[in-house]
Amino acid sequence: MVFLRHKIVKGNSYTYLVENKWNSEKKTPMQKTIKYLGKTSSIILSDIPYQYRNSASVITFLGSTKNTRLVDRERHIRKLKKDFFEFLIHGEIDRVQAIYRNFTRDSTLSDFYQNILRPVLYMIGDMWDLKKLDVGEEHIASNTVVRLLELIKKETRSKPSIGKNVLICTPYSENHVIPCLMLETFLSIRGYKVINLAPSVPVKSILNQIETKKPDLVLMSITLSDHLESGKRLITKIKKLKIPILIGGQATIDMKKIPGVACIESDSLQKIAQLVKQVIK
Ligand code: B12
Known part of the structure; x- marks a missing residue:
């Protein structure tokens, strides 16, 4: 069963979609946040994942007078x-x-x-x-x-640094740079120092940059499925440098998991922020 939890922070209401599950081992109910939905007054239907749109609490919320x-x-x-x-x-x-x-x-x-x-x-x-x-x-x-x-x-640019460096790259010939620029701004806001090499830098140069800048995490964006193989070859080389890697992008959605490489399955930016924090820790 899912429900919406509202939290008031500095007078503003923020909403989370939360799942209630029964833990049969501990014999207690357990709650798991499925998605942070943002400011309560700004929620729109498409913020709610498709499979939860018909649940009673979501319908009530969307139809409530508070939400006209x-x-x-x-x-x-x-x-x-x-x-x-x-x-x-x-x-x-x-x-x-x-x-x-x-x-x-x-x-x-x-x-x-x-x-x-x-x-x-x-x-x-x-x-x-x-x-x-x-x-x-x-x-x-x-x-x-x-x-x-x-x-x-x-x-x-002027956000205070949290002292963590993230390097963004794409496989060679991947020219879709927009997701990388989006990630760059999104992570800068959170205080990460971002080194963005995208798009399409030769492998040797990416490895040089990783060796000299020693980032805490490498983010790799792959949009075209044609670039999955070159992406995997690049991952094998980066893994040898013992730097954590997180991959994402449209081509990775149906991709088989690569051992030792984190992959984002959701396109939610909040999830990306959580995963980056988790991988770097
Ligand atoms: C703009 C664009 C281009 C521009 C790119 C310009 C630029 N400066 O970036 C140009 C014109 C160069 C281009 C070229 C091509 N394109 Co194009 N392009 C697009 C378009 C319209 C938008 C791409 C985009 O920015 N999307 C918005 C981003 C923000 O969304 P996103 O990629 O999903 O990223 C989000 C998440 O996936 C995630 N994410 C992404 N990367 C990562 C990485 C990590 C680590 C994490 C955690 C998360 C994450 O976070 C992002 C934010 O939420 C798409 C349409 C589409 N569906 O996206 C087609 C599209 C991707 N292109 C396509 C094609 C076919 C091509 C070409 C092959 C066309 C051609 N015949 O020349 C070439 C290939 C070029 C190359 N070698 O890479 C197809 C791909 C089809 C497929 N599935 O393979 C698409 C889907 C268009 C379509 N509907 O057919 N393209």
Whole structure:
């Protein structure tokens, strides 16, 4: 059974999706957080994992009078995504930036990534695949995203360091750099020092950087399944340097586990933050 737990911190309410299980050995109920949903007033339907949307407590919450703003918010997010998409494919960086600024006024950067940026990029990919979007428009959109992420990075640089270094890389020929830039900003905010080598740096250079900078963790992002094999070869070489590795990205979703390498199965940024902390410890 799942339920929603609300916590009040400094006058704001934050919500967690929690599972109640029976521990037959200890004969006691056990609770496990399935997902941190963010600010209670900002939750939208897509924040709730699909398989839990029909549970009684979720339906009650979504339909509660306290939550009448939900429908409006759902509609607002849909409209934002539509505008964001249009501005991206026309390279309108100022308007793209304005959406980011307005959205993050009362939501977090991870909410922006999860509810706006990533779904719009997935939509752009699907439309390109269906030939509803010209490759030129796709390139303008991804270049505009890169510019936005650089801007976000500039603004988040001054966070206090927690004294941990993380190195981000991709296998050679992997040109999808956006997830790496997203991870970079997301982890910088949490006080990690990030060395981002992405995309597509030769193996020798990645190994040199690891040997000289001695990061606490290597993050490897693999988007295309064609790069899984080169990714595995790179992992074998990094493992010899005895640095923990965490891999993720669209190509790793159905991948078989590699012994000694942590792999993120969820695309939730909160889960990534938890796993990074866990692996580095
Ligand atoms: C932008 C884009 C490009 C741009 C990239 C520009 C750039 N500067 O990055 C360009 C135009 C270069 C490009 C090229 C290609 N692309 Co492309 N591209 C995309 C697009 C539209 C967006 C990618 C993106 O940024 N997504 C958003 C990110 C944030 O989402 P994400 O990758 O899932 O990342 C999240 C998680 O997975 C996780 N994560 C990611 N990495 C890691 C790592 C760690 C350690 C952890 C913990 C977590 C983690 O965290 C992220 C945040 O939540 C996608 C569509 C899509 N579905 O993503 C297609 C897509 C990925 N591309 C595709 C293809 C086919 C190609 C090309 C082969 C096309 C071609 N014929 O030339 C080339 C290959 C280039 C290469 N050698 O790498 C296909 C891949 C299909 C497949 N399954 O193999 C897609 C899915 C489009 C589609 N629907 O068909 N592409």
